[in-house]
Amino acid sequence: MLIKTFAGALVLASTVFTGAAFAEPGTQASSHQIQQIRNATIKVSYGETTFLIDPMLADQGAYPGFQNTYRSELRNPRVGLPITAEEVIEGTDAVIVTHTHLDHWDDAAQKLLPKDLPLFVQNAADAEMIRLQGFKDVRILDGQAEFGGVTLHKTGGQHGSDTLYAIPELAKALGEIMGVVFEAEGQETTYVVGDTVWRDEVVQSLERFEPDVVVLNAGAAEFTGFEGDPIIMGKEDTLRVNRALPDADIVAVHMEAVNHMTLSREDLAEFVENEGIARQVLIPADGEILSF
Template sequence: MPMKPLASSLLLASAVITGSAFAESNSQETTQQLQQIRNATVKVTYGDTTFLIDPMLADKGTYPGFENTYRSELRNPLVELPMPAEDVINGIDAVIVTHTHLDHWDDAAQELLPKDIPLFAQNAADAELIRSQGFTDVRILEDGTEFGGVQLHKTGGQHGSDTLYAVPELAQSLGEVMGVVFEAPGQKTTYVVGDSVWRDEVEQALERFNPEVIVLNTGAAVVTGFEGDPIIMGKEDTLRTHQAAPNATIITVHMEAVNHLTLSRDELAEYVQEQGLQDHVLIPADGDVVSF
């Protein structure tokens, strides 16, 4: 991965470190860290509380590719975790599942996570499904949910354009999604947008919360027949997000790990340079940690 966007953004974040250095840094006094695990799986430490978001913990090649999507002949995940799955889980206080698609909530996560861990879902249907998988402390995330001294706010979005949702089969398979805003005294307000395209709901969240850190799913995933109409954000949305929140640090994730993603880190890094966004955008490799 090109390091220029990371290196040039160090004025915004206090540190960007590799996954191998995470244990050492985590033993030091830090107030906020975000670790890119793989795909959309992110570990957010906010003061004394650590959340695991959208865990996909299987070994490389465990699952078939997603049907009727780009490169569906490939098996998922495309890459290994940067550390043992047990290390990913170690130290977490709660799990947030933005939606239950396999690349955000997989069989391996269901097997490995403690069944009594607090787990936040977006709605009653997802909560019921996760309870049926054996989890006993499943909560529905709402606007202003408090956990471990952190205020959590559910935000809206849509997993594709209105054009895609006009197709009943696609609307059903894409389903509902959410984003999450984290707030706590003395911490940088952080907005994890989730699997949404650019929507009014995203703009409204940016205006309401004025986040200092924005986590974007930027892999530009596509389904067959709609190749010019990605179901999550891409490189142009990174620019659009910066224009809407010019003082925020943007951290890009959900790239290169499952078959239907079309935007690579290299391509995004090149675009970031072309648009002069290198002081605002971080493109962490799997395992990297951003500390504030």
């Protein structure tokens, strides 16, 4: 469970949305930490091993908004990094790219990350793309893998509803994604669900691994013309995860930093408060470190 002395500051910061209680790396007693960087970019640490997941490292406003999506006139990322990109990369032992959309693997990350860092991807197509970008140690996560004393399990999902995937152009744009479950001796199991909607694959992963911590991409992003049919999870899915695993800590990320997110931190905080699950749902500010 989340260290209680830090949970109070986190709940206050998340609920009133006045800023984060920042923790300096290395100051927490626990060896299992999750740091929210920005968007879907997080760092997951178990003991001496740290994974950087879905790095989007560009400066604020570096890219145009995603075409044919909600608020596409806004430029991405909508906010700056809370620390320098170099500080984000510092201490990283391996990178995990759940899929290669710009908001999970951008030009800045490709330029700044050391080319010899071990890098896990979901399939051969993504591996080939990233190798062509100059990375020398690209590994396909097929089933499970061991790294630095941590077992990684690949999980499934779908980046939108069956209705969206029935449209060839949208299916191509959305593509394939993966999630990852982290297990390590003496540590709580963490499930990074990835860019998926609520599906059987997610339910099966929750039932199989019974994770103590579930990281949800919860911004409910949408295409124009498909309002109410988000391509990632949202507030109702947060409640579904809580009902499936009432004792798990849910960490909500991937909100506000790119144009097509329709759910804000403030709105999610209000929702979980009204549902009586605010203690189970953690909504970290950019840069914030959670210790478990």
